[in-house]
Amino acid sequence: MARGRLRSSLAEIPVYVALGANLEDPVTQVERAMDALARLPETRLTARSGLYLSKPVGYSEQPDFVNAVAGLSTQLTPRALLDALLAIEARQGRDRSFKNAPRTLDLDLLLYNGLIMHEHGLTLPHPRMAERAFVLAPLCEIAPEAVIPGRGSVTHCLAALDCADLERLPAPRRRAAR
Numbered sequence: 001m002a003r004g005r006l007r008s009s010l011a012e013i014p015v016y017v018a019l020g021a022n023l024e025d026p027v028t029q030v031e032r033a034m035d036a037l038a039r040l041p042e043t044r045l046t047a048r049s050g051l052y053l054s055k056p057v058g059y060s061e062q063p064d065f066v067n068a069v070a071g072l073s074t075q076l077t078p079r080a081l082l083d084a085l086l087a088i089e090a091r092q093g094r095d096r097s098f099k100n101a102p103r104t105l106d107l108d109l110l111l112y113n114g115l116i117m118h119e120h121g122l123t124l125p126h127p128r129m130a131e132r133a134f135v136l137a138p139l140c141e142i143a144p145e146a147v148i149p150g151r152g153s154v155t156h157c158l159a160a161l162d163c164a165d166l167e168r169l170p171a172p173r174r175r176a177a178r
Contacts, residue, residue, distance in 0.1 A: 012044070012073040016143065017085065018108040018126070018135045019068045020054075026066035027051060027172055029092055029105050036088045037070050043081075047071030049138030051169040057132070058100030066169070069110070069138040078112050082122050085109060110135065116149050125149055130157045133166045 017037065021029035030051060038045035049069045056062050074081060085107040092105040110126045117124040129135045130151045136158040139146060146154045 012042075012075055013113045014046070015072045015074055015081065015112045016110040016139055016146065017070045017072060018106075018110050018129070018138075019070060020065045020106040020108075020134070021104055022056065022063045022065040023102050023104045024093065026063075027169075030066050030068050031172065032092060033088055033105055033107060034068070034070055036091070037072060040072075040074070040076070040081075040084050042075040043084075044073045045070060046073050047142035049141040050171060052134055052138055053167040053169055054134035055165045056100065056102075059102075062102040065134065067134040067138060069135065069142060071142050078109065078115065078117060078122060078124060079119070081112070082109055108135075110139065111146060111148065114147065114149055125151075131161070133158065133161045133163045136161065137163060137166055137168075 019030045019033050021033075023029070034045065034048055037043070047070065052067045054065045054067055056065060076084065089105050089107055094103055094105050095101065108126050108129075109122070109124065110129050112124050115124050125148050126135075130148050136154050139154050140158050144155050148154060148157060151157055
Protein backbone atom coordinates (compact mmCIF):
# COMPACT_ATOMS: atom_id res chain seq x y z
CA MET A 1 0.00 0.00 0.00
CA ALA A 2 1.31 3.44 -0.89
CA ARG A 3 2.10 5.60 2.13
CA GLY A 4 -0.80 7.90 2.93
CA ARG A 5 -3.27 6.10 0.72
CA LEU A 6 -5.86 3.49 1.56
CA ARG A 7 -5.99 0.33 -0.53
CA SER A 8 -7.56 1.15 -3.91
CA SER A 9 -10.16 -1.59 -3.46
CA LEU A 10 -11.71 0.40 -0.61
CA ALA A 11 -14.44 2.93 -1.27
CA GLU A 12 -13.68 6.60 -0.94
CA ILE A 13 -14.18 7.97 2.58
CA PRO A 14 -16.48 10.95 3.22
CA VAL A 15 -14.76 13.77 5.12
CA TYR A 16 -15.51 17.38 6.01
CA VAL A 17 -13.03 20.25 6.18
CA ALA A 18 -13.65 23.70 7.69
CA LEU A 19 -12.13 26.72 5.95
CA GLY A 20 -11.56 30.13 7.50
CA ALA A 21 -9.66 33.31 6.63
CA ASN A 22 -9.52 36.90 7.81
CA LEU A 23 -6.50 38.41 6.00
CA GLU A 24 -5.59 39.33 2.42
CA ASP A 25 -9.08 39.18 0.86
CA PRO A 26 -10.60 36.35 2.91
CA VAL A 27 -13.29 35.46 0.34
CA THR A 28 -10.61 34.92 -2.30
CA GLN A 29 -8.47 32.94 0.17
CA VAL A 30 -11.37 30.57 0.92
CA GLU A 31 -12.26 30.20 -2.77
CA ARG A 32 -8.61 29.44 -3.65
CA ALA A 33 -8.49 26.86 -0.87
CA MET A 34 -11.69 25.20 -2.17
CA ASP A 35 -10.04 24.96 -5.59
CA ALA A 36 -6.91 23.47 -4.00
CA LEU A 37 -9.01 20.89 -2.13
CA ALA A 38 -10.64 19.90 -5.43
CA ARG A 39 -7.16 19.20 -6.87
CA LEU A 40 -5.91 16.95 -4.05
CA PRO A 41 -4.80 13.49 -5.21
CA GLU A 42 -7.16 10.57 -4.56
CA THR A 43 -9.80 13.10 -3.48
CA ARG A 44 -12.97 14.63 -4.92
CA LEU A 45 -14.72 17.80 -3.78
CA THR A 46 -18.32 16.64 -3.29
CA ALA A 47 -19.92 19.69 -1.66
CA ARG A 48 -19.13 23.27 -0.78
CA SER A 49 -21.12 25.40 1.60
CA GLY A 50 -21.86 29.04 1.21
CA LEU A 51 -19.70 31.63 2.92
CA TYR A 52 -20.31 32.90 6.45
CA LEU A 53 -18.95 35.91 8.33
CA SER A 54 -18.06 35.34 11.99
CA LYS A 55 -16.39 37.11 14.88
CA PRO A 56 -12.89 35.91 15.85
CA VAL A 57 -12.54 33.45 18.74
CA GLY A 58 -9.92 33.91 21.45
CA TYR A 59 -8.00 36.94 20.24
CA SER A 60 -10.67 39.53 19.37
CA GLU A 61 -8.42 42.37 18.12
CA GLN A 62 -8.50 41.21 14.51
CA PRO A 63 -10.83 41.30 11.49
CA ASP A 64 -13.92 39.09 11.22
CA PHE A 65 -13.52 35.69 9.56
CA VAL A 66 -14.99 34.29 6.37
CA ASN A 67 -15.86 30.62 6.92
CA ALA A 68 -17.08 27.68 4.86
CA VAL A 69 -17.08 23.88 4.91
CA ALA A 70 -16.07 21.50 2.12
CA GLY A 71 -17.30 17.95 1.71
CA LEU A 72 -14.70 15.61 0.26
CA SER A 73 -14.51 11.98 -0.74
CA THR A 74 -10.98 10.64 -0.37
CA GLN A 75 -8.74 7.61 -0.30
CA LEU A 76 -6.09 9.49 1.69
CA THR A 77 -5.48 8.45 5.28
CA PRO A 78 -6.37 11.00 7.98
CA ARG A 79 -2.69 11.87 8.48
CA ALA A 80 -2.00 12.24 4.75
CA LEU A 81 -5.07 14.43 4.37
CA LEU A 82 -4.01 16.61 7.32
CA ASP A 83 -0.53 16.97 5.79
CA ALA A 84 -2.15 18.06 2.51
CA LEU A 85 -4.29 20.63 4.36
CA LEU A 86 -1.22 22.04 6.12
CA ALA A 87 0.56 22.32 2.76
CA ILE A 88 -2.36 24.29 1.30
CA GLU A 89 -2.28 26.62 4.32
CA ALA A 90 1.46 27.16 3.86
CA ARG A 91 1.10 27.89 0.13
CA GLN A 92 -1.49 30.53 0.97
CA GLY A 93 0.81 32.24 3.49
CA ARG A 94 -0.44 30.89 6.82
CA ASP A 95 1.54 32.37 9.72
CA ARG A 96 1.41 30.44 13.00
CA SER A 97 3.14 33.07 15.16
CA PHE A 98 0.61 32.77 18.01
CA LYS A 99 -2.59 30.92 18.91
CA ASN A 100 -5.79 32.42 17.45
CA ALA A 101 -3.75 34.87 15.35
CA PRO A 102 -5.20 36.48 12.24
CA ARG A 103 -4.63 34.22 9.26
CA THR A 104 -4.73 34.04 5.51
CA LEU A 105 -6.15 30.53 5.79
CA ASP A 106 -7.12 27.97 8.40
CA LEU A 107 -8.11 24.45 7.34
CA ASP A 108 -9.45 22.04 9.96
CA LEU A 109 -10.22 18.37 9.39
CA LEU A 110 -13.61 18.05 11.12
CA LEU A 111 -14.95 14.57 10.43
CA TYR A 112 -13.46 11.51 8.76
CA ASN A 113 -16.29 9.00 8.23
CA GLY A 114 -17.16 8.85 11.94
CA LEU A 115 -13.62 7.92 12.95
CA ILE A 116 -12.55 8.69 16.52
CA MET A 117 -8.81 9.27 16.67
CA HIS A 118 -6.33 10.85 19.08
CA GLU A 119 -2.76 11.18 17.78
CA HIS A 120 -0.11 13.84 18.11
CA GLY A 121 -1.41 16.80 16.12
CA LEU A 122 -4.59 15.06 14.92
CA THR A 123 -7.83 14.57 16.83
CA LEU A 124 -11.02 13.36 15.17
CA PRO A 125 -13.67 14.51 15.31
CA HIS A 126 -12.30 18.04 15.63
CA PRO A 127 -12.43 18.65 19.40
CA ARG A 128 -14.13 22.07 19.32
CA MET A 129 -16.38 21.79 16.29
CA ALA A 130 -19.59 21.22 18.31
CA GLU A 131 -19.02 24.59 20.04
CA ARG A 132 -18.57 26.65 16.87
CA ALA A 133 -21.55 27.99 14.96
CA PHE A 134 -19.20 29.15 12.19
CA VAL A 135 -18.35 25.48 11.60
CA LEU A 136 -21.73 23.86 12.21
CA ALA A 137 -23.89 26.25 10.14
CA PRO A 138 -21.98 25.67 6.89
CA LEU A 139 -21.67 21.95 7.70
CA CYS A 140 -25.45 21.70 8.23
CA GLU A 141 -25.92 23.39 4.86
CA ILE A 142 -24.12 20.59 3.00
CA ALA A 143 -24.57 17.61 5.38
CA PRO A 144 -27.49 18.09 7.79
CA GLU A 145 -27.48 14.34 8.47
CA ALA A 146 -23.84 14.31 9.62
CA VAL A 147 -23.12 13.08 13.14
CA ILE A 148 -20.32 14.14 15.47
CA PRO A 149 -19.26 10.96 17.30
CA GLY A 150 -20.02 11.31 20.98
CA ARG A 151 -21.99 14.55 20.48
CA GLY A 152 -24.90 13.79 18.15
CA SER A 153 -26.17 15.30 14.93
CA VAL A 154 -24.67 18.52 13.65
CA THR A 155 -28.19 19.93 13.37
CA HIS A 156 -28.85 19.25 17.07
CA CYS A 157 -25.48 20.70 18.08
CA LEU A 158 -26.09 23.85 16.02
CA ALA A 159 -29.54 24.34 17.58
CA ALA A 160 -27.85 24.56 21.00
CA LEU A 161 -25.58 27.46 19.94
CA ASP A 162 -26.05 31.20 19.73
CA CYS A 163 -25.78 32.16 16.06
CA ALA A 164 -26.41 35.90 16.53
CA ASP A 165 -22.88 36.85 15.41
CA LEU A 166 -22.95 34.60 12.33
CA GLU A 167 -23.92 36.08 8.97
CA ARG A 168 -24.49 34.15 5.72
CA LEU A 169 -22.77 36.09 2.94
CA PRO A 170 -24.23 36.45 -0.55
CA ALA A 171 -22.71 34.09 -3.10
CA PRO A 172 -19.60 35.61 -4.71
CA ARG A 173 -19.91 36.46 -8.38
CA ARG A 174 -18.10 33.95 -10.52
CA ARG A 175 -16.06 35.26 -13.40
CA ALA A 176 -17.20 33.99 -16.78
CA ALA A 177 -14.82 31.57 -18.47
CA ARG A 178 -13.02 33.04 -21.47
